[in-house]
Amino acid sequence: MSDRAVLQQALDRIATLGARQEPAAYEVDGLTPQLVVAPDSPAALQEILSLANEAGLATVPWGGGTQMGLGNLPRAFDLAIDLRKLNAIVQYEPDDLTVAVQAGCTLGELGAKLGAHGQMLPVDFPTADRTTIGGLVATGLSGPRRYGYGALRDLLIGITFALPSGQLSRGGGMVVKNVSGYDMMRLHYGALGSLGVIVQLNFKVIPKPRAERTVVAAYRRLSDAAEAALQVRFSQLAPTAIVLLDALSAQGVGLEMPGWVVSLRCEGPATAVQRQADRISEVVRPAADRVEVLEGHESERLWTEVGGSIGAGRLGRAIRVRIGQTPSELPRLAEEIDRARTGLVVELSRLLDIGSGLCYATLAAERDEDLQLAWQRLSGLGLHATLLTAPPGVKVDTDVFGRQPAGLAVMRALKETFDPNRILNPGRFIGRL
Incomplete structure (x- = not known):
């Protein structure tokens, strides 16, 4: 039997193991899969992966598709596995502050369940x-x-994933203190499903704040805005998020303020939040042209929009770059980015996450060549840089994860161990693994 016949036979068998979807909706960087299937059980997923592995089908796990801009150009794309039918909340223990959910559960579904018990995962995205x-x-x-609560990986206490062979593997559990075996949670966090397909995740959750306010202050000069933001960050005040936005970035999240805008989020008991917001307002007011305090839903809406403005969704004729730098050096980095785009980019917006030490720059231009050159210039800035999203033509002959880490050889060995036939997201992870 020819290779083509073997491949088609595998696709035909896989098509019987889940609901078929329209392939055109699952395009990744210009490639469309031959087949999209949505399994409704872990057992069906296991069988699909086993068949795909035997036939050497290039396979991309798919969730909501909201962050598919992240990743290098795929070497091939035969099969997409839509995981949204695996969406159960498997176990929830409100008294223990733990929850186990299948990978296809949406942030909105989980948030509603946790919210009914006054709990949450501290993640904000506009497409919940x-x-x-x-x-x-x-x-x-x-x-x-993440400045106030840590990254999502810090709340992850257990994982179940399917290997290409079809075998299910687990790490961690449903208790907060778990030290047995390898840290599979961190291994798969940010790996783009290149080492296995996530089936279930266990989290520790936290009490939902009873109140929140956001202090918003506008400045004419970047130096004044940065000084105010850093003064709060290195004080005893405890906002849960601190961002600094240029005028275009601020406009994109609904803040109609000129110049540079500092936004600081306060969460907790009502009286403590009011006191915190008042004290922060006093600190940031001296050089500010304008200071406002957003409350309740208005504050929540702002941060949901901020979450969307730094994601890896596809942007059309633009790129988004995330650059890591120490918080005190972020203002200088913002100026370096402005100089680096000279003569190339039509439009630039910058958001500085002062709490986490990250700068997000979104750059728009008419030609792929200009965007590619802009990425080349930006990739050498800061401590590390990632091209979060870009048109396919910009990704040619580059690694979107920037400079190769010292542990790349270890990552290659892990890929060889977990996915020896290299069927999972081939070429899309760091080093084009």
Whole structure:
């Protein structure tokens, strides 16, 4: 039997193991799969992966599709596995502050369940009804709230994943203190599903704050805005997020303020939040042109929009770059980015996550060549840089994860161990693994 016949036979068998979807909706960087299937049980997923592995089908796990801009150009794309039918909340123990969910459960579904018990996962995305928990872990993306609560990986206490062979493997459990075996949770966090397909995730959750306020202050000069933000960060005040936005970035999240805008989120008991917001307002006011305090839903809406403005969704004729730098050096980095885009980029917006030491730059231009050159210039800035999303033409002959880490050889060995036939997201992870 020819290779083509073997491949087609595997696709025909896989098509019987889940609901078929329209392939055109699952395009990745210009490639469309031959087949999209949505299994409704872990057993069906296991059989699909086993068949795909035997036939050598290039396979991409798919959640809500909201962050599919992240990743290198795929070497091939035969099969997409849509995980959204694996969406159960498997176990929830409100008294223990733990929850286990299948990978296809959306952030909105989980948030509603936790919210009914006054609990939450501190993650904000505008597409909560589409963003899946598995997708968040696979991409490893976190928003500015990580300053106050840590990254999502810090709340991850257990994982179940399917290997290409079809075998299920587990790490961690349903208790907060778990030290047995390898740290599989961190291994799969941000790995783009290149080492296995996430089936279930266990988290420790936290009490939902009873109140929140956001102090918003506008400045004419970057230096004044940065000084105010850093003064709060290195004080005894305890906001859960601190971001600094240029005028275009601020406009994108609904803040109609000129110049540079500092936003600081306060969460907790009502009286403590009011006191915190008042004290922060006093600190940031001296050089500010304008200071406002957003409350309740207005504050929540702002941070949801901020989460969307730093994601890895596809942007059309633009790229988004995330650059790591020490918080005190972020203002200088913002100026370096402005100089680096000279003569290339039509439009630039910058958001500085002062709490986490990250700068997000979104650059728009008409030509792939200009965007590619802009990425080349930016990739050498800061401590590390990642091209979060870009048109396919910009990704040619580059690694979107920037400079190769010292542990790349270890990552190659892990890929060889977990996915020896290299069927999972081939070429998309760091080093084009």
